[in-house]
Amino acid sequence: MNVIRPDDVDIEQRVLAALRTVTVGPDGPDVVDGGLIHAVVATDGVVRVLFEPERLAGDDGGGLAAAIMPLVRAVPGVTRAVVKARPRPPAGRRPVPGIRHVVAVHSGKGGVGKSTVAANMAAALARDGARTGLLDIDVYGPSGHVLFGLAGRAETAADGRRIAPKEAFGVTVMSPGFLVPEGQALLWRGSLVDAGIPQLFFDVAWGALDYLVVDMPPGTSDVHLATLARVALSGVVTVTAPGQVSVEDVRRGMEMFADLAVPCLGLVENMAGVVCPGCGHTQPLFGAGGADELAVGTGLPVLARLPFVPALAAAAEKGKPAVIAEPDGPSARTFTDLARRLRSRLPVSVEETL
Numbered sequence: 001m002n003v004i005r006p007d008d009v010d011i012e013q014r015v016l017a018a019l020r021t022v023t024v025g026p027d028g029p030d031v032v033d034g035g036l037i038h039a040v041v042a043t044d045g046v047v048r049v050l051f052e053p054e055r056l057a058g059d060d061g062g063g064l065a066a067a068i069m070p071l072v073r074a075v076p077g078v079t080r081a082v083v084k085a086r087p088r089p090p091a092g093r094r095p096v097p098g099i100r101h102v103v104a105v106h107s108g109k110g111g112v113g114k115s116t117v118a119a120n121m122a123a124a125l126a127r128d129g130a131r132t133g134l135l136d137i138d139v140y141g142p143s144g145h146v147l148f149g150l151a152g153r154a155e156t157a158a159d160g161r162r163i164a165p166k167e168a169f170g171v172t173v174m175s176p177g178f179l180v181p182e183g184q185a186l187l188w189r190g191s192l193v194d195a196g197i198p199q200l201f202f203d204v205a206w207g208a209l210d211y212l213v214v215d216m217p218p219g220t221s222d223v224h225l226a227t228l229a230r231v232a233l234s235g236v237v238t239v240t241a242p243g244q245v246s247v248e249d250v251r252r253g254m255e256m257f258a259d260l261a262v263p264c265l266g267l268v269e270n271m272a273g274v275v276c277p278g279c280g281h282t283q284p285l286f287g288a289g290g291a292d293e294l295a296v297g298t299g300l301p302v303l304a305r306l307p308f309v310p311a312l313a314a315a316a317e318k319g320k321p322a323v324i325a326e327p328d329g330p331s332a333r334t335f336t337d338l339a340r341r342l343r344s345r346l347p348v349s350v351e352e353t354l
């Protein structure tokens, strides 16, 4: 498990000191004091320097990146350096009223366990006392309602305008499954997606929530783009299976979020081996080391690793997240740790919870 290491803090300080040797023009301030540097983040020796594109007069950043890169690489402890412009969020994005943090659970790859992670993370957040919602936006194959044992059509909220979400295990749940007869999928294409996706966020009577966990469909579709264009997300948790094929798809998905200025909070490696019920030894299942490879390549932490656990799928079949079905089991512990890591990265201040 990667954690923020004291070494990384030292590295960030050394990188900042190196950046202070670069000045803006011959007589100008250094690039740090001049406001050209947005952030310096080190994770396990991988350093990302994000500069402010608006502050560069007549330069696309290529000149600045070329000047900075060798200095950053030369800092002791730096194993890899990424220097790029701070991505700019699209102008039409807005926060969801009443919700402190909207967090997407995504993967470029289908079937890696996004819905399982989203449902259990939401259940673990709620069990820990956070006001939590789950929104499934996999409009072509929703499963969020099934994972929480919910069915039936959505009703109109008390205000007569919005949709009333349902509730299970302390989690407020909205799924496209509540909008169509059982077993059917929404037939949204093109402009219907562009109009319908924002409604799932903004036209639902969520009430006050600390966290809204969003279960994304696989890939990089219109649904993703409609979400990223209109909704202010606090970040995305990326799910991957350990094998190489999954890692490549996941990397593509992560790039979409990064390009659209949504912070990636970290990785969850799912189906990372199978535990022998006899001896407890973990056997690799779909390759090994995928999340570590992504973590090193991107500088992001691995927030949780979850082996293949038949009980997880069995709990899902029964309409109960494993966190609820087996609250003292190893999967529940993993998801509780994951929820706590998420909370430490996206805190809700005391005033806001009052």
Ligand SMILES: Nc1ncnc2c1ncn2[C@@H]1O[C@H](COP(=O)(O)OP(=O)(O)OP(=O)(O)O)[C@@H](O)[C@H]1O
Pocket (backbone or CB within 6 Å): 109, 110, 111, 112, 113, 114, 115, 116, 117, 138, 141, 143, 216, 217, 218, 270, 271, 306, 307, 308, 309, 310, 311, 312, 313, 314, 316
């Ligand atoms: N760690 C695990 N151990 C055992 N079964 C798992 C695990 N994670 C997920 N599953 C099972 O694998 C199947 C796929 O998981 P899930 O639906 O969460 O994936 P997904 O990424 O959301 O898929 P899709 O791309 O179709 O939305 C489900 O049957 C689920 O119960």
Ligand SMILES: [Mg+2]
Pocket (backbone or CB within 6 Å): 114, 115, 116, 138, 143, 215, 216, 217
């Ligand atoms: Mg899913």
